Amino acid sequence: INEALQYIINDHKIIRLSFITSFCHSAVIILLLVLNLNNLMVARFSRWVPMGEAIWFILNRFSQHNIVSILIIIIIVLGIGYFLIEPIWQASLIYYIKDKKNSISSALGKGTNEFFPMFEYGALSSSFSVTTYIILVIRIFMLNIVDSVFIQILFGIWGFCILVVAILRPYSKYSIIIEGSSVTDAIKRSWSLALTNLGTTIK
Numbered sequence: 001i002n003e004a005l006q007y008i009i010n011d012h013k014i015i016r017l018s019f020i021t022s023f024c025h026s027a028v029i030i031l032l033l034v035l036n037l038n039n040l041m042v043a044r045f046s047r048w049v050p051m052g053e054a055i056w057f058i059l060n061r062f063s064q065h066n067i068v069s070i071l072i073i074i075i076i077v078l079g080i081g082y083f084l085i086e087p088i089w090q091a092s093l094i095y096y097i098k099d100k101k102n103s104i105s106s107a108l109g110k111g112t113n114e115f116f117p118m119f120e121y122g123a124l125s126s127s128f129s130v131t132t133y134i135i136l137v138i139r140i141f142m143l144n145i146v147d148s149v150f151i152q153i154l155f156g157i158w159g160f161c162i163l164v165v166a167i168l169r170p171y172s173k174y175s176i177i178i179e180g181s182s183v184t185d186a187i188k189r190s191w192s193l194a195l196t197n198l199g200t201t202i203k
Contacts (some may be wrong), residue, residue: 013104018093025089028082029131036138043142087118094177117176120183128165133158167201168194 092111096102102110111118126132137155140146168191175186194201 013096013100014093016104018089025082025086028078031078032131032135036135040138040142083119084115087115087122088112090122090173091115091118091177094174098178114177117183118173121172121176121186124183124187125165125169128162130162130166133162167198170194170201 088108088111090111091114092104092107095110096104096107133155140151140155145151169187171190171193172183172186175181175189176183179186179189181189
């Protein structure tokens with residue numbers, strides 16, 4: 001871990017590439033978590049102001065200054081960044097780490113060619129995302145059915161599955177990019193490598 005940290009600190013290209021390509025994806029995740037936490041607080045403590053109402057108030061207050069148009073542009077940019085740029089970002093980083101002679105533009109170009117398999121992998125992985133899990137747990141609290149034993153068992157099993165998948169899948173993206181494997185073959189390859197090197201994988 002220390003070697004990886006020093007590797008990143010000493011290579012500014014990785015930092016720039018990560019920031020440029022992951023900004024929108026990270027921003028959308030943060031907004032989703034904040035919005036759902038805000039809804040939970042509103043449901044539990046009525047004194048809180050719903051974020052949607054606050055945003056609508058601001059838009060009505062400043063609509064004459066084209067705030068609505070700016071907000072729509074921001075939403076479109078964040079949406080494109082979340083759904084389209086994130087697969088390219090992951091592929092580009094792997095290409096750059098594989099061969100540090102690559103420039104950022106070259107890595108991005110190669111990463112763009114791997115958009116579809118990385119997008120497919122991301123879509124398959126979304127059900128086992130920690131973010132998805134947290135958001136659904138918040139929804140369960142809002143519905144006030146968290147006391148249900150069935151719900152607790154269901155979410156306990158799901159949480160365990162997410163943990164297992166997180167341990168078994170870390171090599172999938174590298175198999176897709178470096179070995180040119182299909183998504184299903186890459187997942188199988190990752191599971192095999194993870195089980196064979198379980199101690200290292202967990203670390």
